[in-house]
Amino acid sequence: MSNEKPLLEIWDLRTYFYTYKGVVKALEGVNLRIGAHELLGLVGETGCGKTVTGLSILRLIDSPGKIIGGEIVFSGEDLLKLSENEMSERIRGKKISMIFQEPRSSLNPTYTIGSQISEAIRLHQRVDKREAMRRAVSILRQTGMPDPERIAGEYPHELSGGMAQRAMIAMALSCDPELLIADEPTSSLDVTIEAQILELIKDLISKFRASVLLITHDLGIVAETCDKVAVMYAGNVVEYGDVRDIFKRHKHPYTEGLLNSVPKLKISEELYTIKGTVPNLITPPMGCRFHPRCPEARKKCSEFKPPDVEVEPGHSVSCFLYGDS
Amino acid sequence: MVGLILISTFVLIAVFAPFLTKYDPIEQDLPNRLQSPCRENPFGRDQLGRDILSRVIYGSRISLRIGITVIAIAATTGTVLGVVAGYLGGIIDEIVMRITDMFLAFPSLILAMAISAALGRSLENTVIAIGMVAWPTYARLARGQTLSVKEEQFIEAVRSLGASRKRIIFSHILPQCLSPIIIQATLSMGGIMLTAAGLGFIGFGAQPPIPEWGVMISDGRNFIMREWWVSTFPGLAMLFAVLGFNLLGDGLRDVLDPRLRR
Numbered sequence: 021m022s023n024e025k026p027l028l029e030i031w032d033l034r035t036y037f038y039t040y041k042g043v044v045k046a047l048e049g050v051n052l053r054i055g056a057h058e059l060l061g062l063v064g065e066t067g068c069g070k071t072v073t074g075l076s077i078l079r080l081i082d083s084p085g086k087i088i089g090g091e092i093v094f095s096g097e098d099l100l101k102l103s104e105n106e107m108s109e110r111i112r113g114k115k116i117s118m119i120f121q122e123p124r125s126s127l128n129p130t131y132t133i134g135s136q137i138s139e140a141i142r143l144h145q146r147v148d149k150r151e152a153m154r155r156a157v158s159i160l161r162q163t164g165m166p167d168p169e170r171i172a173g174e175y176p177h178e179l180s181g182g183m184a185q186r187a188m189i190a191m192a193l194s195c196d197p198e199l200l201i202a203d204e205p206t207s208s209l210d211v212t213i214e215a216q217i218l219e220l221i222k223d224l225i226s227k228f229r230a231s232v233l234l235i236t237h238d239l240g241i242v243a244e245t246c247d248k249v250a251v252m253y254a255g256n257v258v259e260y261g262d263v264r265d266i267f268k269r270h271k272h273p274y275t276e277g278l279l280n281s282v283p284k285l286k287i288s289e290e291l292y293t294i295k296g297t298v299p300n301l302i303t304p305p306m307g308c309r310f311h312p313r314c315p316e317a318r319k320k321c322s323e324f325k326p327p328d329v330e331v332e333p334g335h336s337v338s339c340f341l342y343g344d345s
Numbered sequence: 346m347v348g349l350i351l352i353s354t355f356v357l358i359a360v361f362a363p364f365l366t367k368y369d370p371i372e373q374d375l376p377n378r379l380q381s382p383c384r385e386n387p388f389g390r391d392q393l394g395r396d397i398l399s400r401v402i403y404g405s406r407i408s409l410r411i412g413i414t415v416i417a418i419a420a421t422t423g424t425v426l427g428v429v430a431g432y433l434g435g436i437i438d439e440i441v442m443r444i445t446d447m448f449l450a451f452p453s454l455i456l457a458m459a460i461s462a463a464l465g466r467s468l469e470n471t472v473i474a475i476g477m478v479a480w481p482t483y484a485r486l487a488r489g490q491t492l493s494v495k496e497e498q499f500i501e502a503v504r505s506l507g508a509s510r511k512r513i514i515f516s517h518i519l520p521q522c523l524s525p526i527i528i529q530a531t532l533s534m535g536g537i538m539l540t541a542a543g544l545g546f547i548g549f550g551a552q553p554p555i556p557e558w559g560v561m562i563s564d565g566r567n568f569i570m571r572e573w574w575v576s577t578f579p580g581l582a583m584l585f586a587v588l589g590f591n592l593l594g595d596g597l598r599d600v601l602d603p604r605l606r607r
Binding site for chain 1: 434435497498499501502503504505506507508509512516517520521
């Protein structure tokens, strides 16, 4: 697996937001790899840049935000070098598509589900309206919708959250993308639906032979669904590796803290918390951005940014505790 | 409801004008000039002996035509400019909005007068002049609406599916802006007809012998003390038409945009 050329590689991605209060350095050198047919979980606290990473891949960062540097290499092509037109004609929706947190507000309330899915199909494929609608219905059926013909004629407000998310997934997969970015697809749904939706994503992904970037803050979801995990903190990926490695042999103190703060059933001790709060990204801490909260912080941590160190094949950590130096 | 009745009557009169009166609106009958209202001429005759009832009836066609063409021009231009400016933002937005500010800075009647004086006095130029005065309101309205719609999640979602800017603007944002535009169009119809009549009254708009209500009121102003019917009937027609459109606009707003209902 590790010898295969990854589908998507992100190198040193930096996305800043130019606000009145100052420049918010939302992403500061993000490195990430997603292999073909791989499910990568991107986890981290609220505001650590998970969603911004997802949007940056599709170049959907709007003013005042700006991608100021880095490379996003998708199937050997740097997406940051493409023109806006090339992005919308060749990449968005066709090769990479995205589903969002709030499925019902991600659908246009004035069109029916069927016409929105067929619009997505017609954006990238030369088919007439009737054929597009037929494909829309068939893809709705594949997402496990009961009575897809009826659903296709309904408006978003007539669907439940779970149904709307299925419709969104149908829309995202309608052009057979190679990568699906799922931005917290289940946070607005209740737990039983959540499990169904995740199961559905897993099923469809193996059927469509696509990769997934699953953005979430729920470690449980990651453990159950993903192959690889990237842990993000304040605009950096601090640890990246196989799901088992991350859960069993995690290296970074932040990952450690994150895993310890998951409530456990048996032990009735007080819940562990990571001390301090997420740093202000306008004036982030020097060096390693985690050092003010890190129990293992040394002098060096506040002066230099730690490099990514590959501790084991396919498992890298950005921390001075590891590596030769 | 009252508005709807007034406006449907108004439109029906305009459409069936030739069947409602036996007189030609511009045919003169000098021996019977300034005939007071009687059975034969319920609204009387004017200073050239033309039947005022038939002039008022035909005048409804003129007013309606001016109203509709002006709205068509102003609402289309204004809405498209507003939506594009609002969606693209930045320098384009800045330019479009400063131009609308410039237009809005002048009193509309004065500006319309100036434009129609510059273009030459005719009905067509009246339409162009009023159209040029009326579009900024639509641009403002459409831009405001666009700014709120463009932040909606579904716009980001269709972008992520690869929809082009043109497609997003015209098939996802524009339809969402339509209901306030329709309300505004109906509400401003009355104002536009008034402006047109105003231009006709002071001689910058439609020219005689066109049976335009403003021109007719103006014609009658020399006789207003003794031959009151010459100005009064076109004036009343104007009143009901404008009132009708205002009431209809209010009604439409209540139906299309329940949030604004008091």
